[in-house]
Amino acid sequence: MAVRSARSDGTARPESVIGRATAERREDWTLDLYEYEAKRIFQDHGITVPPSVRITKPEELRKVHLGWPLTLKCQVLSGGRGKAGGIKFPKDLKEGEAIAKDLLALTIKGSKTESLLVEPRLSIARELYLAVVLDRAAGCPIFIASAEGGVEIESSHNVVTMPIPYPFHPFVGRELAQKLGLSGSLLTKVADVANKLYKLFESKDLDLAEINPLVITEGEDVIALDGKITVNDDSIHRQKYFEGWQEKHVSDLSHLEQRAKLADLNLVELDGNIGILCNGAGLTMATMDMVKAFGGEPGNFLDVGGGGDQKKTLTALEIVNENPKVQVILLNILGGITACDEVAGALVEFMAAHPERTMIVRLRGNNQDKAEQMLAKSGLKLFPDLEEAVKEAVAKSKVKQPVGAKA
Amino acid sequence: MILVNKDTKVIVQGATGKMGSAHTKRMIEYGTKIVGGVTPGRGGSDIHGLPVFDTVAEAVQKTGATCSVIFVPPYLALDAGYEALSGGVTLLVLITEGMPPQDTAKLVAAVKAKGAKLIGPNCPGIITPGESLIGILPGSIFKSGPVGMVSKSGTLTYEIGLALTDAGQGQSTCVGVGGDPIKGLEYPEVLQMFENDPQTEVIVLIGEIGGNAEEEAAVFIKKNIKKPVIAYIAGQTAPPGKRMGHAGAIVSGGKGTAQSKVEAFEAAGVKVAKTPNEVAQKVGEARKTLTRA
Numbered sequence: 001m002a003v004r005s006a007r008s009d010g011t012a013r014p015e016s017v018i019g020r021a022t023a024e025r026r027e028d029w030t031l032d033l034y035e036y037e038a039k040r041i042f043q044d045h046g047i048t049v050p051p052s053v054r055i056t057k058p059e060e061l062r063k064v065h066l067g068w069p070l071t072l073k074c075q076v077l078s079g080g081r082g083k084a085g086g087i088k089f090p091k092d093l094k095e096g097e098a099i100a101k102d103l104l105a106l107t108i109k110g111s112k113t114e115s116l117l118v119e120p121r122l123s124i125a126r127e128l129y130l131a132v133v134l135d136r137a138a139g140c141p142i143f144i145a146s147a148e149g150g151v152e153i154e155s156s157h158n159v160v161t162m163p164i165p166y167p168f169h170p171f172v173g174r175e176l177a178q179k180l181g182l183s184g185s186l187l188t189k190v191a192d193v194a195n196k197l198y199k200l201f202e203s204k205d206l207d208l209a210e211i212n213p214l215v216i217t218e219g220e221d222v223i224a225l226d227g228k229i230t231v232n233d234d235s236i237h238r239q240k241y242f243e244g245w246q247e248k249h250v251s252d253l254s255h256l257e258q259r260a261k262l263a264d265l266n267l268v269e270l271d272g273n274i275g276i277l278c279n280g281a282g283l284t285m286a287t288m289d290m291v292k293a294f295g296g297e298p299g300n301f302l303d304v305g306g307g308g309d310q311k312k313t314l315t316a317l318e319i320v321n322e323n324p325k326v327q328v329i330l331l332n333i334l335g336g337i338t339a340c341d342e343v344a345g346a347l348v349e350f351m352a353a354h355p356e357r358t359m360i361v362r363l364r365g366n367n368q369d370k371a372e373q374m375l376a377k378s379g380l381k382l383f384p385d386l387e388e389a390v391k392e393a394v395a396k397s398k399v400k401q402p403v404g405a406k407a
Numbered sequence: 408m409i410l411v412n413k414d415t416k417v418i419v420q421g422a423t424g425k426m427g428s429a430h431t432k433r434m435i436e437y438g439t440k441i442v443g444g445v446t447p448g449r450g451g452s453d454i455h456g457l458p459v460f461d462t463v464a465e466a467v468q469k470t471g472a473t474c475s476v477i478f479v480p481p482y483l484a485l486d487a488g489y490e491a492l493s494g495g496v497t498l499l500v501l502i503t504e505g506m507p508p509q510d511t512a513k514l515v516a517a518v519k520a521k522g523a524k525l526i527g528p529n530c531p532g533i534i535t536p537g538e539s540l541i542g543i544l545p546g547s548i549f550k551s552g553p554v555g556m557v558s559k560s561g562t563l564t565y566e567i568g569l570a571l572t573d574a575g576q577g578q579s580t581c582v583g584v585g586g587d588p589i590k591g592l593e594y595p596e597v598l599q600m601f602e603n604d605p606q607t608e609v610i611v612l613i614g615e616i617g618g619n620a621e622e623e624a625a626v627f628i629k630k631n632i633k634k635p636v637i638a639y640i641a642g643q644t645a646p647p648g649k650r651m652g653h654a655g656a657i658v659s660g661g662k663g664t665a666q667s668k669v670e671a672f673e674a675a676g677v678k679v680a681k682t683p684n685e686v687a688q689k690v691g692e693a694r695k696t697l698t699r700a
Contacts (some may be wrong), residue, residue, distance in 0.1 A: 136588040136618055136655070140512045166516045205507055235507035238482050266652040268645075281586055281652025282560025282615055285641035290682055292644040301645070303652035306504060306543070306561065334562045334569075335545060365545045365565065366433075386566060387684055 031231040031242065031249050034075045036117045038227035042211070045200040047193055048223045050119045058100035061093060066120040068092050073119070073226075074103050077249065078111035086113070089121060122223065127213035128180065129159075130194060132201040134232075138163050141201060143172070143194060147180045149213040168202070170195045189222045190214070204242075205235030256319055263315045265304060272297025274397045275326035277316055279304045279338045287332045287390065294387075296394035299326040308338050313346035321354060328358045330393040332386060335365025344371035351378055358396050362389035409555070409580045409600040409607075410498065410524070411474065413538040418472040418496075419444045420463065420479055420487050422454050427478035430502075430543050431455055434476075437540040442470035463494030474498040476532065476541050484528060485510035492521050499591070500541050501527035511589045518591060525591025529653070531561035531583035542583070544568075552577015554690055555601035557594060558613035559586050559620075559653070563641055567613060567683045574687035576694070579606040586615070586653030594624035595631075602632050609635050609693045611686055612677070616642035617656040617663040625671035635693040636677045639686050640665045 033041075039049040053064045054075070064070070074086035081087060086108055090096035106113045129149030135142040143162045160179045164172055173191035182190055193214060201209040208230040215225045236242055260267035266281065270288075274296050278284040284303040291298050300323060304316045320329055333343050340363050347361065362383040363371055375382060383389035417434070421427040422444025432455050435441050443458045443466050450461030460466035463475065475491040477484065477499065484503045491499050499518065506528040518525040526533055532542010536549040548565050550572045558564040564583050571578060582597050584590055594612060601607045610632070614621040621640065628636055643665040645651050647658040658664050669679050678693070680686040 134508050134512065134589070139515050139589050141509070166513050202509060205509060207508075232507060232509070234481065234505045235509070238507070266650075268649045268651065270646065278562070280560060280562030281656055282558070282563030282613065282641045283566055285615060285643075285645060285651050285656070286563050286566065286639075286683065288645070289641065289643045293681060298644070301649075301651060305652075334565045364569070365548070387682065 031233065031236060031246055032077050033229040033231070033249070034077065034114060035073065035226055035228070036075055036115070038209075038229040039224065041200060041204065041229060042197075042224050042227055045196050047196050047200075047211070048221065049227075050122060050223060050225065052117055052119045054115050054117055055100065056104070056115045058097040058104065061096045061100055061118065064118050066118065068096075069121055070096060071119045071121055072096065072100055072103055073117045074106055074108065074113040075115045075117055076106075076108045076111040076113055078109035081108055084108040122215060122225065123218045124215045124225075125218045125220075126216045127225075128190065128216070129212050130190075130197060130214045131208065131210035131212070132164070132198050132206075133208050135161075135163070140164060140166065141198065143176050143198070145176055145180055145194070147182075164198055168198060173198070186216065186220065186222075189220070193222055193224070204229075205232045205239055206230060207232045256322060260302070260316075260319050263312065263319070265302060265312070265316050265319065267319060268301040269323065270298045270300050271325070272299045272397075273325050273327040274393050275299045275302070275320035275323060275329040276332075277302045277304065277320050277329060278332045279306065279308060279334065283332065283334060287330065287386070290386070290390045291330065291394060294390050294394045296390070296397050299323055304333075304338070306338065308342070310342045310345040310349070313343050314349055317346060317350045321350075321357060327399075328360060328393050328396045330360045330362075330389065332362045332389065333365070335363070335367060338365070339367045340365055340371035341367040341374060344374040347380070348374060348378055351380065360389050360393040360396065362386055408535040408538065409597070409604050410526075410582065411533055411535050411539045411541055411580070413438070413535075414440065415474050415498075415539050415541070416440050416442045416470060416472040417474045417476055417539075417541055418442060418460075418463065418466045418470065420446075420475055420477045420491065422446060422457075422478070423449055423452075423459060424478055428454060430478065431457075433543075433546070434540055437546040438537075439539045439541060442466075442472050445475075463490045463496065467494045467496060472496065474500065474541060476500040476502065477527075478502050481505040481507065482510075485514055488514040488525070489517060492517055492523055497523045499523065499525045499527075500530070500532050501525060501585075501591070502530060502532060502542055503527070504529045506587070508587065508589050511587060515589060515591055526582060527585045527587075527591060529587045530585030530590075531564060533580065533582050534578075535580045536578055544581070544583070548572060549581060550577040552579065553606060553608035553694070554578045554611055555604065555607035555609070556581040556611045556613070557597040557601070558583050558611075559615050559655075560613055560641060561586075563613060563683075567611065567639065567686050570683040570687040571611070571690060574684075574691060576609075576687055576690045579604060586655055588618060588655040594620055595627040598624065598627060598632055598636075602634055607634065608697055609637065609690050611690065612636055612638045614638060614640050614668060615653065615656050616640070616645050616651065616658050616665050616668070617653070619663065619667075621668040622671040625668075625675040625677060628672075628677055629675035635697070636672075637686055637689045637693065638668075638672045638677050638679045639683070640668050640679065643681075
């Protein structure tokens, strides 16, 4: 278990994620929440957060009555916020307004500041780290915690992990708190926060719920000072709370990748000139690997998924076709759940609209005969063997063509 | 052969849906002993000449089924899985893609507690060629023989199955364990079954980037598997940080790379093929060595 990314401000952004399960999640795909959104959810589930005001204009500071000095924090989806100067502690309103103006204009690692979160400065006695992630190896959610939260968690030697077995019982939180070396009322308070964090992780279908740091004030209050939440992509459509949030948060996908996502296609854009379109992740990867092995350069990875019908396949073809770098389209479909005749229908339609496009097609499996009949009229040569198809696509990709994607 | 044969009695949960119905027909045509379907509210009707039941419990009681293949939408998959377990099914084949991973984790825990077996989710199913096809694999690709295959992929399994069959290397059983990070059967359990199966001479393992299941399988093979194993890893040229179709297929923070998996396999004496055709070729070589020995 590697604990990565030290942060001077104790914030937790994508690269701070320390569980295996979360480290594997695709950063440009899942729904990461802003700090203020995560904290609202914490609060809704009974976890104490500092009083705060979110502002989008410097002059809004005048209406904030939280005392001075204040903490101003950029709300960004990227990591390294503290190091990038995204957190400041102005001592009065005049300084505050000037700093707010600068912070609102700040872009951190390509992520624009969406707003500022304004909070009072807390008197902190100690800081902990607390997270729940779904762990791939354990096959269940786990707690990850450290008695040395916030600053320099990377170098912490006290990272504790604990599986959370089904069905959930709150004693797990107490055992965790004990493992952190806590006792007395602090043990029960931290256990309570841990259990609430698990409950919200479960009820909101999250991949990650992280509090870093979880601070213990001099008055022994336990407060979530910063937090990060990642929502699971597969579960989002049953979470009414997050309805419509994806469009607002998915920022670092390319235009075509976004279109593909909305069409329920898996597209990854690459630099080469052979557009790859297959059904199934493994087959798409294998086809991409073979293109490379035979000297070609993949222009994209596009997995139509299982059971793609004519319409979905046609959308996929159009998306690959729109990539101006693509010179040859290599379509490799092995029909299992996908019927070859549906694919053939899409091909006939696509080629009628784009007769100039160089197509290499390998199509085998369910309803193959029907597909062959449909394509016989089009004059398109079908390759039964994948290796032959890949070699032909690579050869065609080396031919100098004056025609771009949009002829 | 492992897990399923011509006598395995199978029910289909979600048999009357578009996908369930189409694949139920295919499975029946293949010769799989499909004994009924389950769709709540459709009990008493029939599909492709087979009875439909309202509940799994009733279906199991009336047909003696031990296996259920599940074609229900992702948010209903957990309930369907629990119902199958409670109804007495001992082998669950969960085809559904897009199941929430926390649901999968709950189902996996329940399956373990019951001592049952789960293949999937997000998988193509299982085939013992000539005997039983349970899932969505295209049956015509596979032929009976001595090669045991276990794979995270669907269509890539067909591709490699095709390469094997074309090269005259038939299969004992092919198990598609699925591409999700959390799933039922994992490589080691399936590898052990192939090791114990007299029909299986050579094992093919199809993996992909992301996670460390392949590395763990390599350690397991070195310790427990005497039969030759040929591996193939998809995603050798995948860019880091991008999820390649499967939820689990991502190289992140330098972890889950193809290189790490290839090295682990080679250290365990597993031959790694670079293309599907090369898998078939290496299987042929391994079998020649076996005959000589």
